[in-house]
Amino acid sequence: MLCEHPIGILYINTENLSESGPEFEGVMYGYPHPYEKNWLCMCRGVFITLNHLLQEVTHSPVHFSSILCNNKLSHIGYKRFNNKLLLLMLPDNCASLKEMCLIRDELIRMLQFMFQSIDRCFETEEFRHQLDHFFARCFVKILVGDWHKMDQKDAILNSNFLNESPTFKFESVLPVASHLPLPDEARLQIDDALTELEASDYREWNEDPLDCRRLFTIIGSALYHSGHLLSSHFVHGDLIDVHMFCRQQGLFHLSQTEPVRSLVLWREVYPISCNPGLQSEGAFIPEGRRYLLVVGSGKDLLAVIMEAGGCTESAEDNMAPDAFYVEEVQATLAHLQDIGISNLASRWITENFGSQVIVPEFPIKRKTDFLSNISFVKSNLSSSPKDIGIQIQKKPEITSILKRRSSDHGPLFSSSLLSLVDDNVEIQSEDSSSQGGYSDKGDVSDEPVLGRRAIREKKSMECCDDESDIEDYRDGSQSNSSYDLSELRQSLLVDMTEKKPNRLTFGNENVLYHYVQLDENEGILLCPSDTQIYSTTLDVILNSFRKCAQNIHDIFKNTLRLKEMLAQDVTKWVFNRSLVAVKEYGTLFECSLTEDANKKYDKLTFWVIGRLYYIPHPREVYVCYQDTIPQNIVEISFKLGTITG
Structure with a gap:
């Protein structure tokens, strides 16, 4: 069904091509299938010639070209990788020329984040089925307009019931994360919880910590609510990588429309800060492998990048997530929800407490x-x-x-x-x-903290008599936070009627x-x-x-x-x-x-x-x-x- 529309992606090796070669010579990957019905694949020679000719004449790379396909304006984006050429084709009624370029760059960056490089992504046979599944969802989403229409894809694609009038996108295609500015007190609590998670100070769990190395080092984390970024401890490049991955995989749409009971996602990734293929010469890249762990509950997502190797245990092939670390991330997310961060963010969005905008009402005043x-x-x-x-x-x-x-x-x-x-x-x-953040008192809950975090806090209170003054201070910070949790909720979630x-x-x-x-x-x-x-x-x-x-x-x-x-x-x-x-x-x-x-x-x-x-x-x-x-x-x-x- 996708072959009936001017849409597709193609990765071609432009070196040593001949007119007498096989029919699809040089095609390393293409979608949709089959190639005989893929319009972009059948006309690839035109774009290969344009890429070579304009490169020699202008001494600058070709970025895009526009054509009429079945009397429909379509745009083709170019991206050259040495002797290989990546082509992306989208119809104008679904993406304008500028939007097509932004979508092309976002897809390339996300594939590099998932597979390390574009060559490894399209040349490895074991990734073919995963890529086909991803591009099928991606192209249908582009054609129908949004994720919520994906269940209507069969009827829409068969009946050509597509919106011919262009709908422009700006915020959703830029390489940035949508930020929700909560009050200072709420942001302080979020940063404190994320910092404690990233520190991974698990000495009370290990009787002999000097003879045991930890499995992972957390190099960054970010908290989202309904697709809005609440706080990030990633470096700038890694934040964009994680945000594009979650956006393209539909995790943000899931958290906005249908709260989940529990979500755990684990896969090996190649963030831009630790990717040797994307770093400049002379940049130090530590040895090891990086993994993305995304934990979700309700409308909240907590994304963490963990590193194995280097100062931690050596990385293994097909490394599975460790249950201890997954439970720690889940406990951190549960702690943030328990103190009312999720309720506060939800009220902040619903009540429009950021900067108020209006809906035009008629009759219009002169x-x-x-x-x-x-x-x-x-x-x-x-x-x-x-x-x-x-x-x-x-x-x-x-x-x-x-x-x-x-x-x-x-x-x-x-x-x-x-x-x-x-x-x-x-x-x-x-x-x-009014600089603070508030919420309704009806959302306040006096239930205790559950999970491993509660056990750690209880254990720290029992062992505080045997520690030094410094250890008393460190362990007391956790016990005090547990003791004053009800008061913390009251101060964080105050009545917002006057806000x-x-x-x-x-x-x-x-x-x-x-x-x-x-x-x-x-x-x-x-x-x-x-x-x-x-x-x-x-x-x-x-x-x-x-x-x-x-x-x-x-x-x-x-x-x-x-x-x-x-x-x-x-x-x-x-x-x-x-x-x-x-x-x-x-x-x-x-x-x-x-x-x-x-x-x-x-x-x-x-x-x-x-x-x-x-x-x-x-x-x-x-x-x-x-x-x-x-x-x-x-x-x-x-x-x-x-x-x-």
């Missing part, structure tokens, strides 16, 4: 309707600035970083002129009154539809969780936002390249820097769709604006808001920074 509600229209012009400041303080509003300035200049400045604030002006912020979401926009009403903060250096993406309310207008807005954000992202890439060029003193180049060095870009959209086709409403206009920051490292902010009151992108990005910080 700009004059919003301006009529601003206090300065009704205020007396003879009133002093001090009186105006008092009026503003009496109105319910959130704390703004420009509150002092708006108090001095009146509401006219705060509502209309904030967008004119220069980036170089120093802005002082006030401390927010208010953060407002990123200013004005009488919230006008923010969507936002994305992208930090590729840290591998972190901050965006609102999916809304539970279906809205046709919101889908149109988000689709326009993601399409525009892709283009702005490419513009910012060119700006960063220019910055690197200027650092290399290329002043002799002749070009207009104002057309290349862009740090803020915006587009105004107009939406005429309605929720009810029988009614006619006013048109909705909204802005999509992106901004690039250089300090302390490159970071991008994208916002989508209704065109009613001008917004200050500097203030919005500052508020997002305080949330993640």
